[in-house]
Amino acid sequence: MRKKIVWGIITVIVLAVLLLPLVDKTSGTTRVIVDHTNKEIVAPSCYDQADLTNWIDEMSFGNALNELEYDIRDECSKKYLQEGKTSVLMRIFE
Numbered sequence: 653m654r655k656k657i658v659w660g661i662i663t664v665i666v667l668a669v670l671l672l673p674l675v676d677k678t679s680g681t682t683r684v685i686v687d688h689t690n691k692e693i694v695a696p697s698c699y700d701q702a703d704l705t706n707w708i709d710e711m712s713f714g715n716a717l718n719e720l721e722y723d724i725r726d727e728c729s730k731k732y733l734q735e736g737k738t739s740v741l742m743r744i745f746e
Contacts, residue, residue: 673737680714684733691722698728 685694689705693716713733716722724730 670741671739673739675738675740675743677734677736677738677743678713678732680712680717682713682733683710684713684716685710686716686720686722690725691720692726693717693722693724693729693733694726695729695732697732698726701728702726 683696685696685699685702685704686692686709687694687702687704688707688709692702692704693713694702694704717735724733724735
């Protein structure tokens with residue numbers, strides 16, 4: 653009886669970790685391009701479409717978003733660099 657309760661609690665904990673939105677949609681270590689003139693974050697795959705100035709740099713998404721407080725303005729970049737939380741299970745399948 654006690655083993656069933658323990659296994660039930662373990663199962664609930666594992667499911668909660670997998671299904672609850674606990675991780676960021678875009679990892680903070682993802683490399684991005686920043687335009688310091690426009691204070692804009694651009695995904696590397698959207699570089700050709702973005703209207704960037706000559707003052708660009710490469711850094712992590714977390715630094716550009718939190719330390720420099722730059723914005724994601726390009727629609728292409730918004731598709732690749734989503735803010736917010738998602739579940740671990742969804743991150744695995746992406």
